[in-house]
Amino acid sequence: MLSLRSRIVANVRPSRLSGLAGRPSVMAAVAAPGAVRDACTPPARVYSSQYSRPISNPSEKDTIVKLLYNIGSRKEVEQYLRHFSSVESQKFAVIKVGGAVISDDLATLASSLTFLNRVGLYPIVVHGAGPQLNTRLESAGIIPRYEDGIRITDGPTLAIAREVFAEENQKLVEALENMGTRARPITSGVFVADYLDKQKYDRVGKIIRVNRDVVESSVRAGCLPILTSLAETSDGQILNVNADIAAGELARVLEPLKIVYLNEKNGLYHGETGKRIDAIHLDEEYESLMKEPWVRYGTKLKLREIKELLDCLPRSSSVAIISAEHLHKELFTHSGAGTLIMRGNRLFSQDDIKNVDRDRLRALLQAEDEAVKSGAQSTASYFHSLDQLRKAGGKYRIFADEPYQAAAIVTEGVGGRQVPILDRLVSTKSAHLNNIVDNLWKQIQKEYPRLVWIVPKSSNNLSWHFERADGSLSVGDGIAFWYGIENLGEIDSAIRSVTRSTVLPSGRAPTSAGTRRYSTLVRPVQQQQQQQQWLRGMVTDTSPTTAGGQQRSYRIGLIGARGYTGKELINIINNHPSLELAYVSSRELNGKPVSGYTKAYLDHVNLSPAEVGTLAKSGRQDVDAWVLALPNGVAAPFVEELDHATASLPIKDQPVVVDLSADYRFDTTGTWTYGLPELFRSSLTSKPVRRISNPGCYATGSQLGLAPLVHLMDPTRLPSVFGVSGYSGAGTKPSPKNDPAFLADNLIPYALTNHIHESEIGFSLTRMVAERMQQQNCGSTNVRVQFTPHVAPFFQGISLTIHVPLEKSMTAAQVRDEFRAWYDDEPLIHVTDSIPLVRDNSGKHYAVAGGFTVPKAPLEGTESAVADRRAVVVVTLDNLLKGAATQAVQNLNLALGLDEFSGIPLQDKPQLSLP
Template identity: 55%
Template sequence: MIPQIRAATHTTARSALLRAGAYSTPRATVMMTNHRRYLALAANRTPASSTSKRSYSNTATSAQSEKETITKLLYNIGSRKEVEQYLRHFSSVESQKFAVIKVGGAVLTDELDTLASALTFLNRVGLYPIVLHGAGPQLNKLLEGAGVIPDYHDGIRITDDKTLEIARKVFMSENLKLVEALEKMGTRARPLPGGIFTAEYLDKERYGYVGKITGVNKEAIQSSIRAGALPILTSLAETPAGQILNVNADVAAGELARVLEPLKIVYLNEKNGLYNGDTGKKIDVINLDEEYDELLKQPWVKYGTKLKIKEIKELLDHLPRSSSVAIISAGHLHKELFTDSGAGTLIRRGFKLFKHQSVDQLDKDRLRKILEAEDPEVKAGRTSVSSFLHALENSKGGFKAYGDEPYEVLAVVRNDDGKGSGVPSLEKFVASKSAILNNVTDNVWALLSKDYPSLTWVVDQNDENKGWHFDKADGSFNKNGKILFWKGLDSVDTVESVVSRFVNEQSQANVDAATSKTGAFADGQRRGFSTFSSTSPFRTGGRRMYSTAGPVKKIGLIGARGYTGQELIRIVNNHPNLEIAYVSSRELEGKPLEGYTKHPVTYVNLSAEQVKEKTQSGEVDAWILALPNGVCKPFVEAVESVEEGKKMVLCDLSADHRFTDTWTYGLPEFNRAKLPGATRISNPGCYATGSQLAIRPLLAHLSGNPSIFGVSGYSGAGTKPSPNNDVNHLRDNLIPYSLTNHIHEREVSHQLGHEVHFMPHVAPYFQGINLTVNMPLNKTMTAADIREIYEQAYDGEKLVHVVKNIPLVKENAGHHFVKVGGFGVHSSGKRVVVVATIDNLLKGAATQAVQNLNISLGLDEYTGIPLD
């Protein structure tokens, strides 16, 4: 899981998998006010407010379909990845160990429908929270009506005969009220107002009929869950002889948690968390191991707040470290459970962290254990723990090691990267699964970031959780399957220096790999420096990169000097069914092809006549033309002059054939049916790809012309020197250009059959495009309506990700997919702004070319393309 760090009063980070929180606005309002309507749609029935009851399907297929529908609705409050990983985590334990939810009496009075909706959502995705409720306000009201004055001692309600008589009625009434609210929504629930807790008198003379719990009847709870019903409990207990005793609901919830050891203990209240008495701000997270003693010294921590914190600490001290407590309101329960950001107050044991600057300070036995268990370099035998310690001991610039006391996480930063740049380098970051689940990784990151505001590190391109690193970084650079990340670098010159060294190291690594016959680095993955590996501590499991079935096709690449050509080489190098036969570049003729390790290839300078000869001889199955606009004509004519030449696949990355009807426009998401067997493919422009993906789903709903504000990194300006790729000219700058009639404006308008207005800019970062698209609508729509249109349009598209939030360029750079999101609707409902991000060198060029070639050559469309 890749959580975001969120600032808080008493924390440095949120929990990774055990977090809980609130709906964001304005979407929150839509979700909460329409829970019943969504559930009705998912179950194909009328809303719960009608008299009809929910019809249960008896088929597993129907149940799975409903679960998938409700899961999709949860994507409204968090990303697909967040929701799915929490579902996997919560579903990984026995049903009764998911969560104990304690509901305050005021919630039953003021938020009954909201509570029932929240519990129904959880149940629809296969989860069975155990609900225990109180009834304090309701009891006080009835006692007042009966002339009984509530009396307390040490915060405990004194319970006499009359109080107990009324309490029994109140608990039964409130219990049935919640059960009936759930049943109205089609959620099976079982009332369990008694028979769960065994108790003895706490102190009969002092408190009357107040109990101290001595046992919990788990079987009654498990029986309810086995029957497919949510167990709804009260805090009434019985003595072995059958005398009913009153127990504080918070205390009962704690005892229930001690017996069941759930992942979550949730206290629902109307305040949505605990609040700092000095600042008035809600406390986001409390890490008890680190903060408890200091927290209790705060002058505002007194009375009920102090008692609550002490009770929670005592509870968590006896539970697994994976358990946590959340204090939250009913309306915010979904986001608290299914997103990283959270909303209420999370309380967990946390971890005490260390920071050491010498090898002598390290616990070498524990360090050895974590490295041997989790570090890929040590596990593969490429280095030993002893060698690593020796290198640290002799580090000229010094180092700092960070981790937690049990050494579940270890991070090592060298004070200088060892290359003369003066920038610290994160050399190692390993973590156990337990540490990842409990978010220790983020805590350690936050601690080291205080010492190192500037930092560089490297991640394998195939790491599934690159998004976490992009979130932590200010910038990145991708080469030969490795991604260089940096943060806090204060000048373009420093960035250039760091990137240049990285590029040189990668080039040398590939040269070494190509000449190596045997050994650990013979596969082209030699490391000239310490990095995160593809088995990063943040991985959640392996993934299938591509299919290896099918014949091998020979590719000729004309125009490989540019950035797009380099990306094509990298993708083909990892493609199981494509090989480079020829690579042509006038400037690089005679030099070895870097970044390609399947077999030695040397740059040649192919003439049109030579292309004709190689086409005629059948040496090449497809030509990729990665040339500037207006240059490829002689090569196209050479191929077409060959008898039966039209069987040869030509993929043109320039704009020369994007307006030619005899060529297939290669935007697979909209033109997939025409691509199988196509021999003339015009690859769309980068801006044009992102713009069309951002606009086309709403094409039928437009009342005017979309306006596109586009910003590209300077790699989009090519390698030929110009003001638009001059880093000194770009520094602290944003340069507009070609403000009307840009080729991509004409391309998008032509392909959509609808005029668009396009305003391109170039920014002082290297790679990636942002497109902010303003569109007038022909009818009133909501953000939910629009997002649903996009999700349906791109359902199943592996290279288009629809997201709720506004996508950022740095999150997409180095990725092969487009992100579309934002969906900001004007208050009139007649105008929407959609944001798309795309890597101009990948899905905007090289990735899309490979996608098109795969389809035209009869391969699986996504072969060789990492599906992040």
């Protein structure tokens, strides 16, 4: 995933254990800077206070941490949590929130802050209210005035400002408390100021002291401090202070790990390329950055203020510019999401070991290099090997930072080898925490546009290497990585040469014996032909065997792997005897290894619709089936490219497409087949099927509960479905519907009418019973259903209570027998006498129908006799499995000519006891 870039613009986010984020107004801050204080002027009353952090509910915290695993690996999340929890609570983060965020994105902001608090973190929030103040001033007929980018604050302006700040502060506090997060409004008493320049700016302050005890008492009480940026003089005069300045002054006192500026643009953008700047290392880049022609006005002032702030703070501190909705990705993943600014360390490179501090380099190798620590190689012998390399006509270059917290050594020229080899890369934990390694890596990229290196499979940092490589191979005890190389034969030659010289911690070189599996390339389309040719000569056949001998393995492309369903699909395919993953595409996980997949080393890619179409033009040579696990409304561009690319191919050579969204469930053209096998199996098997629309989770359970009784229903009355889902059904984006704290002791109804599954249930069942409805002259061929979904405080599973109006009275045993007749031969539908419970088949691949009940029969001829002719059925299923991933695999199996239940664990059905 390495791509060359300028010093300033980062196209690939490096690993960084210093990332935090949010969403509000640093671009507002960049555009409207405040006053600049003298660098490193220490505010008064700086003291340390140690106290313990309030502990949140352990089970609740565990659940939220598991949710975080969906935006990053378990190792990343736990590493960041340890890092953030290693300091006093008030030293975690100062977050500056622009007024635009409170007015436009309050719910997202409150949800993001709540999420952090649920894992025991206490960000300190300082907010502005610029847009709201301008609106209020305009209504009052007051024209805002600025001088040097600073708002001139006269008496009438300040009076309105105090009201506006108090109102916006209360809005944020109430939004947090409505989500169950304790928050304390602090509108005064923190910032003590003098007049900045009374004649020029009027009532604008320059902060001279910060009363941190006001903030700390809030954290001690378990409340998030929510501060306005208003200050007071020593004699009580209120003064206006720019929120960026206030946040910076507070940070100088608290020395937090993170200072976060929230803005709606999700970062700082390069003025010429228009691309988001991923990271800025000030010690290396500041001087050249400030000379850029596009760095001027507010941008220049903002960067100068950030540098002055970070120069006063420990090197472990950093600034993040981010949007509120990406706060968690910025905080808990190496890749981050916005713009990260840190000091870093000055770097150097030398081509002769005599010009470096060998004692400090030796100490670093002895402390951090696995080969040296294991005794496989001494530092003296390694230094000698570098001397011998030079004498033999080879070259090497040493990269390091001035304190020798990180170092890399690149060699080239051994045995006529043309591709440079990364021979060593070592660093301290601190270097990773402060992004020194990432900055070092950028320097290596500048000097070496092509590189190959090998990492032991036992390394704890494999994901870091996958993120920075264009491709990878499993080579014996290690994994070979490379970037910048198009010729795969050249890659193989370089790998063969490096395996002869590289020493792993085990004390031996990586062997070339055994299967070498090719990892998905970041540029799969451009290298497709070359890859296919190379693979035929290099990779052994690992297709599953059957009783009949060797059988081919079908290759699956998964688009949209970040969500819960994508992860379940990966798990099933990983254990499937005839399916393997070819591509796993995710924009947010691009470059990261595919977690839980062990058939091959595979990293996520970010395939565009055009790239998917190009891959499909070769027919089913590379990808036999595509699974689209995308949100509603997103699948169309991929489908259009696939349709266009395969239109001229015979249907047997066209790849199968299974769409998990609702986009094609209402197709009336005959192009798409509805993939609920238990009800529509003949449609899936009577002819070759290449486009399958996977049913929704609620719709699957509802139809399974209604289908056996449809021919017995009273067409003049509507069946009703009361559905309750675990909060995994609400997706991974933070919201009240997937916040365990908000859901605790709670049940949230939503979409009370017209839910898309309500339409889907009726639309699909209508296909089944159209002929019967027409025969009864009911005036309509549509089956209609009343459906109301709810979210409950459990993670996974669905319970549906279904009331079915009947044409005639039935007993519970008769209702049960109808279900038994429909589903006795269906391995994934279990019929039970008792009321099924969510917990009993959560994590299982089958659905359960049971609890068959009918009301006591009233006197015939009474009004209630008709109303009570109904049956009540309860259906449970796992929304991520039978409601999504398991059903998708059923459809793949059928479309590819495999056994429908291949790769799906089957459980014995329960015994029935009703007579």
